Amino acid sequence: MQKAIQxxxxxxxxxxxxxLSSAYYLLxxxxxxxxxxxxxxKEVLGGNADTVVVDLGSYVDSRGCRHAYFRWADLGxxxxxxxxxxxxxxxxxxxxxxxxxxxxxxxxxxxxxEGSLTITDDGALRDGVSNPxxxxxxxxxxxxxxxxxxxxxxxxxxxxxxxxxxxxGHFFNACVVQPAQMLGKAAAQLKIEIDWDDPKLPERxxxxxxxxxxxxxxxxxFTDERGPxxxxxxxxxxxxxLQEGAEATNPDRRYFDNGAQKWLExxxxxxxxxxxxxxxxxxxxxxxxxxxxxxxxxxxxxEGHPPANYDLCVLGTxxxxxxxxxxxxxxxxxxxxxxxxxxxKVTYTRTYAVxxxxxxxxxxxxxxxxxxxxxxxxxTDTSFPYRMTYVENLHQNDPVNPRYSRAGLPLFLTSMVKxxxxxxxxxxxxxxxxxxxxxASMLDALPKATQRQLEGxxxxxxxxxNHDMLHAGLADKAWTVFKHNVLDAECIAAQESIQLYNxxxxxxxxxGQQPTCALLFGGxxxxxxxxxxxxxxxxxQIATWIxxxxxxxxxxxxxxxxxxxx
Numbered sequence: 001m002q003k004a005i006q007x008x009x010x011x012x013x014x015x016x017x018x019x020l021s022s023a024y025y026l027l028x029x030x031x032x033x034x035x036x037x038x039x040x041x042k043e044v045l046g047g048n049a050d051t052v053v054v055d056l057g058s059y060v061d062s063r064g065c066r067h068a069y070f071r072w073a074d075l076g077x078x079x080x081x082x083x084x085x086x087x088x089x090x091x092x093x094x095x096x097x098x099x100x101x102x103x104x105x106x107x108x109x110x111x112x113x114e115g116s117l118t119i120t121d122d123g124a125l126r127d128g129v130s131n132p133x134x135x136x137x138x139x140x141x142x143x144x145x146x147x148x149x150x151x152x153x154x155x156x157x158x159x160x161x162x163x164x165x166x167x168x169g170h171f172f173n174a175c176v177v178q179p180a181q182m183l184g185k186a187a188a189q190l191k192i193e194i195d196w197d198d199p200k201l202p203e204r205x206x207x208x209x210x211x212x213x214x215x216x217x218x219x220x221x222f223t224d225e226r227g228p229x230x231x232x233x234x235x236x237x238x239x240x241x242l243q244e245g246a247e248a249t250n251p252d253r254r255y256f257d258n259g260a261q262k263w264l265e266x267x268x269x270x271x272x273x274x275x276x277x278x279x280x281x282x283x284x285x286x287x288x289x290x291x292x293x294x295x296x297x298x299x300x301x302x303e304g305h306p307p308a309n310y311d312l313c314v315l316g317t318x319x320x321x322x323x324x325x326x327x328x329x330x331x332x333x334x335x336x337x338x339x340x341x342x343x344x345k346v347t348y349t350r351t352y353a354v355x356x357x358x359x360x361x362x363x364x365x366x367x368x369x370x371x372x373x374x375x376x377x378x379x380t381d382t383s384f385p386y387r388m389t390y391v392e393n394l395h396q397n398d399p400v401n402p403r404y405s406r407a408g409l410p411l412f413l414t415s416m417v418k419x420x421x422x423x424x425x426x427x428x429x430x431x432x433x434x435x436x437x438x439x440a441s442m443l444d445a446l447p448k449a450t451q452r453q454l455e456g457x458x459x460x461x462x463x464x465x466n467h468d469m470l471h472a473g474l475a476d477k478a479w480t481v482f483k484h485n486v487l488d489a490e491c492i493a494a495q496e497s498i499q500l501y502n503x504x505x506x507x508x509x510x511x512g513q514q515p516t517c518a519l520l521f522g523g524x525x526x527x528x529x530x531x532x533x534x535x536x537x538x539x540x541q542i543a544t545w546i547x548x549x550x551x552x553x554x555x556x557x558x559x560x561x562x563x564x565x566x
Contacts, residue, residue, distance in 0.1 A: 007033035007280070009309070010546065011300045013291060013325060014316030015040025015283065016047020017077075018522040018535045020267050022314045024091065025543030027271065027279050032547070034279045037308075039287040039300065044261075044449045045268055047524075048076040051259025051450045052478045053438070054355050054429035056410050068437045072446060073392050073414055075353035075480045077260045077532065079104060083252040084242050085533040087540065095270040097263050101254035105394040109134075109370040110215055111363040117211055117376055120368050124251070127399035134368050140204060146192045151175060151208055154186035155237045162233055164489035168217060169229030172209040176202050215374045219388040221416070222487035222529050225349060227377075235487040239529045255395055261447035291315075293328045293336065296514045311514070314542055316522045319346035319485065319494070326519075335517045339501070345494040346525050348483045351386045351416050355478035358427035361389045361415045369411070371395050385418040386484070420479065428477040485525040498526055502542070503550055510549025520545065 010026065012019045015038055023036050056069045082089060082101060092098040106124035111117055119139055122130035132138050136145050155171060175182045180196040187194050195201070217228035217236045224230045245251040256263050268283065275281040289302030291313055301307040315322050323343050328336030359366070362373050371394040375387055392412050398404040415423060435443055435454040443451065485491055498521045508515040520542050524530025527538040 005033055007035040008546070009035045009311045010037070011291070011298065011308075011310040011313040012036060012038045012316060013289065013300075013313065013322075014038075014047070014523065015042075015045040015285065016049075016316060016524075017264065017532055018047070018316030018524065018539055019314070020045065020264060020271065021091070021536050021539035022316060022522055022542055023271050023281055024267060025540045026546065027274055027281065028094075029543050029547050030279045033277075036279065036281045037300075037310075038281070038283045039289045039302075039305070040283070040285045041288050043285050045283070045285065046076075046261045046264040046449070048482050049260040049264055050075040050353070050480045051261040051447050052355060053432040053446065053450060053454060054412065054478045055432050056357075056412055056429070059409060069409070070432055070438055070442065071392065071396075071412060072259055072442075072450070073355045073412070073478065074256065074260050075355065075414060075478070076482060078390070078395065078414075079253055079255045080532055081243050081245055081251050082254050083250060084245050085531075087536040088533050091267070091536060092263070095266055097266045100257045100262065100266075102257045102397060103400075104253050104255045104397050105371045105399070106251060106253040107370040107394065108372040108374060109363060109368050110211055110374050110376060111368070112376040113378070115364045118363055118365065118368050119211065120370055122370075124253075129367075131367065140207070143204060144207065147194065147204060148208055148212060149190055150183050150187045150192055150194060151205070151213075152237075152240070153190055154183050155233060156241060157186060157189075159234050159237055159241070164232040164234065164492040166233050167229060168213075168231050168233050168236065171233050172205075172213065172229075176205045176209070179205060211376060215376045218377060219372075219374045219386065219416075220529075221351065221386050221482075221484040223349075223386050224486050224488050225385050231487065232489050232492060234492070235529065239531070242528070242531055242533055255397070258445045259447050259450060261449050262445075265447050265449070289325070290327060291325050291519075293326060293332050293517060293519060295329065295331050295516055296518060298518050310518070312518045312520060312546055314520050314522055314546075316539075318348065318483065318523060319343040319525045320348055322521075322523075332517065339517075339519070342494050342497045342501070345490040345497075347486045347488070347490070349385065349486060350481055350483045351418070352420050352479055352481050353414060353416055354420065354423045355392075355412065355414050355429045356423050356427045357410065357412055357429065358415075358423050361413065361417075361423070362391075369394075386416050387418070389413055389415040420474065425471075425473055425477070428474070428479065430476055431478045433476065485530070487529055491525065495526055495528075502545065506545035506550035508549070509545060 012022050019038055023038055026034055026036055051072055051074055053070050053072050056071055058066050059069045060066050080088060089098065105126065105128065108121040110119045118134045119136050120130065120134045121136045139145065179201055183194065214228045217223060217231060220236060220239065222235065271281050287302060287305060289300050289305055292299040298310050298313040299307050300310060317325065323340055326336065362369050369391050371391055373389045390413065392414055412429060417423065432454055433456050502520055505515045505520055522538050522542050524535055527534040
């Protein structure tokens with residue numbers, strides 16, 4: 001009688017996109033029995049997803065009847081570029097979610113506080129009005145927009161040739177000083193004529209830098225608070241290439257209808273439905289666990305979870321959280337020291353996401369408000385935290401939504417701010433806690449986690465905690481706090497080191513050996529800016545490594561060498 005093959009036991013720490021997708025790809029690729037256990041410290045799966053319902057008062061219909069006016073908003077991850085998110089599209093098609101991605105109004109406004117700068121990028125505007133006075137297409141007599149395209153393409157051309165020490169500041173300063181040398185190839189590539197002898201060209205390039213790119217880069221969640229000039233060039237421009245598409249690719253920006261948590265719950269439901277005898281998947285929430293690393297295995301333990309041994313452990317958590325999760329046997333001390341040295345290179349910033357109606361975060365002229373509103377920094381600013389304000393009505397594309405395409409409905413906003421006191425409390429919107437007042441069709445369409453919050457259940461979302469509140473009046477307001485790794489040169493070095501380590505583990509698996517250090521690292525910090533597509537690609541690679549290993553070793557990537565690199 002043939003002996004049954006024992007399932008490979010895999011623990012996944014973290015129930016965000018990285019953890020859930022790691023389980024998805026293991027399930028998809030499984031060629032042997034698997035036991036997969038996912039552990040999430042919060043009650044809610046989804047990582048940086050947080051969908052809330054807010055109260056905007058009431059509206060009166062044509063018959064004079066009054067109705068409560070509720071809207072949902074994503075405080076965390078909120079849109080993707082379907083034109084470049086190839087892997088995401090495949091996954092969503094597979095689980096039957098793709099139709100829930102809806103086109104948004106892909107417009108932007110760049111402005112300063114005193115009103116002397118207002119530029120609207122309306123190239124993708126639909127069902128709206130663009131004022132030629134403020135349009136980017138007409139700025140500087142039509143010379144600014146084509147110059148931006150050339151600068152952008154020039155930066156993209158450099159991505160595969162520069163190292164992380166080459167910064168955004170290096171690039172733009174070189175463009176101002178040597179425009180023809182820096183931009184000539186890109187101009188020819190795009191067939192855009194630039195007058196290299198124009199005496200105003202350096203001034204125009206400085207405007208591209210100071211009024212467009214520096215504000216845009218400072219409005220990115222992975223930004224360096226010292227300022228955009230300090231980031232490696234590859235950090236924002238690899239993000240642009242994926243999130244916004246190269247010049248040859250028309251972006252297809254989509255939002256998650258009824259909230260991003262809805263899609264992650266769809267992925268969770270898919271895993272639960274497909275779990276069976278061949279691949280058994282358990283998902284544990286409220287699971288504060290630790291991981292103890294032994295030679296050739298790991299022990300996962302925590303309150304309410306009896307200690308259990310696993311053959312491999314995938315860590316889909318932030319780098320700093322991972323340090324706190326891990327402990328190492330005496331025989332594994334050297335591995336622990338080297339791994340922690342890599343994780344410690346990654347630094348984090350915190351950002352508050354607030355849903356509100358405060359116009360002080362937007363241009364003085366309401367007619368130039370756009371989906372994405374980017375504030376130009378003052379020359380006296382010494383810190384450049386992540387800041388961005390979305391007009392939710394445009395992000396959710398109200399002009400093409402029959403439910404909301406009507407005059408008189410109030411605008412509502414979501415801002416990313418450094419401190420909660422940047423938004424007046426009286427302008428913050430309340431989280432709705434009364435589902436009985438809500439239309440049944442809207443209620444049913446919301447994520448399950450949001451429905452539970454509507455019933456009054458207080459759940460940890462993002463990194464919101466009591467000490468974040470300035471006073472008790474904020475408790476029921478629509479806000480949360482997230483942390484993001486800074487995508488600086490140190491982080492990129494850590495990404496490269498952890499990938500070498502991951503590949504060394506894969507090579508042991510490919511050689512038919514049980515890895516000495518049975519950890520694999522995923523999570524947003526391990527691949528680029530941690531966009532959904534990058535998290536999925538990392539998870540797919542990890543699943544392949546676990547099930548098939550890496551048969552062709554690369555020079556210098558033997559386990560000991562990889563550990564030394566780490």
